Amino acid sequence: MRLDHVGVATQDAVSLAEQYVSLFDADLVHEEAFQGMNVCFLDLGNAYLELLEPTGEETTIGRYLAENGPGMHHVAFVTDDIEDALANARAEGVSLVDEEPRAGAWGHTVAFLHPRDTGGVLVEYVEH
Numbered sequence: 001m002r003l004d005h006v007g008v009a010t011q012d013a014v015s016l017a018e019q020y021v022s023l024f025d026a027d028l029v030h031e032e033a034f035q036g037m038n039v040c041f042l043d044l045g046n047a048y049l050e051l052l053e054p055t056g057e058e059t060t061i062g063r064y065l066a067e068n069g070p071g072m073h074h075v076a077f078v079t080d081d082i083e084d085a086l087a088n089a090r091a092e093g094v095s096l097v098d099e100e101p102r103a104g105a106w107g108h109t110v111a112f113l114h115p116r117d118t119g120g121v122l123v124e125y126v127e128h
């Protein structure tokens with residue numbers, strides 16, 4: 001499975017995007033308001049960075065930032081068949097955050113695995 005993106009929680013996605021564009025020679029390829037977040041995708045050529053800025057404190061990312069501060073939030077792997085990937089994870093005994101795939105940003109279909117069963121890493125499967 002190929003790395004798709006690393007998700008980063010931030011209070012200011014636009015400023016962080018500007019810095020990352022300069023530091024990493026990345027291209028800002030997508031911006032979207034999505035489910036309580038302003039989301040920016042930066043294209044690195046072989047993977048993306050997804051910057052997640054909450055639109056309020058009572059949002060998933062808002063609560064995450066309040067507890068953990070800014071930083072790496074999740075790692076996403078791309079799959080051609082998210083149903084199959086999720087079934088495999090379930091068969092491996094991994095706890096699922098999303099029992100079924102759901103709509104994600106940028107028109108993708110996503111499902112998250114619980115970090116307690118993946119080495120403490122919040123893992124996202126994404127199907128483009």
Ligand code: CO
Nearest residue numbers: 007050076124
């Ligand atoms: Co993501």
